[in-house]
């Protein structure tokens with residue numbers, strides 16, 4: 001149902017306007033003052049217009065709600081939660097990595113310089129010649145054995161800089177199942 005008022009005017013074509021309070025004003029040509037069919041058409045058009053407006057408003061509310069989540073009655077931005085989650089995962093990966101680093105560098109009696117976590121697009125980690133270890137943050141999403149392999153790989157590089165036979169036998173010594181894990185890791189798409 002719509003609210004409307006009619007104004008007869010010296011115009012050629014009828015017009016519909018909606019005021020801010022949602023009421024409609026129909027301007028109808030004087031000549032068509034008694035045209036019931038025209039009035040019905042205008043009413044139908046106005047109803048359709050109003051419905052479209054309501055739908056649009058509902059859609060806007062829905063979209064806005066999509067950006068938030070209610071936690072204990074408080075509106076929290078989903079983006080903020082995403083950032084917090086990112087920080088949490090970063091801290092988790094860092095903690096697990098350091099534990100493996102500690103374990104394996106002790107076994108080989110070597111020390112690493114620095115551990116960094118990065119959002120690499122194309123690689124799981126970066127081999128460095130300066131004993132700095134850079135890991136892809138996405139390792140946090142894989143079973144932990146992959147992280148362990150990567151750490152072993154990197155720790156072995158502290159002793160053996162290239163991928164020589166000596167390097168791989170060192171890896172094997174610390175991590176006997178390395179071949180399978182290495183193969184599986186290559187199959188996982190970043």
Ligand SMILES: [Zn+2]
Pocket residue numbers: 127153157163
């Ligand atoms: Zn390597």
